[in-house]
Amino acid sequence: MNDTLGVLETAALLRELTAGLIAVDDFDRALAELVRIVRDAVPGATWCGFTALRAGEPAGVAASDDRLAELDDLRHGPDTPVMAAIRRREMTSSEDLTAEERWPVWTARARALGVRGVISAPVDVDEQVIGAINLYADSTAALAPRLQLTAMLLAEHAGLLLAAVRDRARQAAEAGERDASLLGEGVVGQAIGVIMTQRGCPAPEALEVLRSAASSLDIPLREVAERLVRTVSRSREG
Numbered sequence: 001m002n003d004t005l006g007v008l009e010t011a012a013l014l015r016e017l018t019a020g021l022i023a024v025d026d027f028d029r030a031l032a033e034l035v036r037i038v039r040d041a042v043p044g045a046t047w048c049g050f051t052a053l054r055a056g057e058p059a060g061v062a063a064s065d066d067r068l069a070e071l072d073d074l075r076h077g078p079d080t081p082v083m084a085a086i087r088r089r090e091m092t093s094s095e096d097l098t099a100e101e102r103w104p105v106w107t108a109r110a111r112a113l114g115v116r117g118v119i120s121a122p123v124d125v126d127e128q129v130i131g132a133i134n135l136y137a138d139s140t141a142a143l144a145p146r147l148q149l150t151a152m153l154l155a156e157h158a159g160l161l162l163a164a165v166r167d168r169a170r171q172a173a174e175a176g177e178r179d180a181s182l183l184g185e186g187v188v189g190q191a192i193g194v195i196m197t198q199r200g201c202p203a204p205e206a207l208e209v210l211r212s213a214a215s216s217l218d219i220p221l222r223e224v225a226e227r228l229v230r231t232v233s234r235s236r237e238g
Contacts, residue, residue, distance in 0.1 A: 010150050013041045014157050021161045025168035027052075027129075031062035034158060038133065039064035042150060044142040045135040047115075050123075050158075051082050052131040060131075071110055072134055080106040085120035085132045091148060091155075093119040096140040110136075117143040121155035125162045133158055191225035194232050 020037050024030045031050045039048040049072035052060035063069035072082060080103050085092040094100045095117050100107045110118070117137035124130055133155050137143045188210070195206035210228075214221040 006146060006150070009041075009043070010153055013038070013150075014153065016041060017154075017157060017161060021165060024165050025172050027162065027165055027169060028060065028062070030162060030165040031060065034133075034162075035062045035064045038135070038154060042135060042147065042154075044117075044137055044144065044147055046138040046142075047136040049082075049134040049136070050131060051086070051134065052125075052129055053086065055128045068113055068115070068136065071106070071113070071115065071136070077105075079103045081118050081120040082132050082134055085122045086130060089122050091119065091121045091152060093117075093143065093148060095143055098140060114138050116140045119143050119148060119151045121148075121151040123155045123159045123162070125159050126166060129162070129166065187229055188222060188225045191228045194228055 016037055017034065020033045021030050024033065031052065035048040035050050039045060047065050047068050049061065049063040049068060051072045054060060059074050061069055061072045063072055078087070081092040081094065097107050097111055097116050097118065115136045116139050119135040120132045122132050133151065135143060135151060191210055192203055192206045195201070195209050196203060199206065210221060210224055214224045217224065
């Protein structure tokens with residue numbers, strides 16, 4: 001019965017993660033949402049953190065409790081469960097930090113903060129980002145071996161969801177660049193100016209009006225712009 005319940009709980013957690021991140025296009029906000037959901041849903045886990053290593057950027061950290069954020073960052077050097085998981089690309093855990101000897105400096109700080117158990121699972125996001133999801137417990141043996149499978153599934157699912165977040169962020173940035181280009185481009189820019197004048201709206205909203213018209217008429221954006229500018233010019237001449 002317990003194993004079945006564990007499967008159902010894990011499935012529910014993965015669904016909640018998907019629902020929480022499906023529309024997010026900001027990576028740091030996605031990490032904050034991720035650690036909140038995991039902390040609330042995983043039995044035995046008192047806190048959750050995430051460490052992200054991004055190529056050419058400082059390491060990113062998210063924590064369900066800001067007080068424990070330092071345990072997820074790199075200030076303790078390579079001798080931490082987080083870095084062990086990332087470096088070896090395998091799960092690292094300790095059910096009882098009161099007897100742990102592998103990471104002395106990190107462990108002493110973790111114990112001082114009330115942490116008694118840890119599981120760190122590596123997360124592969126894309127070619128530019130890797131990291132680890134970190135579960136912390138405030139009592140020994142709370143992070144039982146059965147939770148290691150949950151952590152592994154969480155890490156795999158989180159990697160897919162975070163990769164999608166980064167894809168959406170890239171697409172949004174590219175769309176923004178295209179919009180900026182369109183706003184200053186010849187007849188399209190003129191048409192946007194006309195709509196702004198008529199509606200008293202900002203340029204991005206005017207561009208969306210133009211796009212909506214192009215979609216409704218099933219013709220290219222530039223052609224809609226040309227028609228609008230032509231119509232306004234004729235009305236002025238008349």
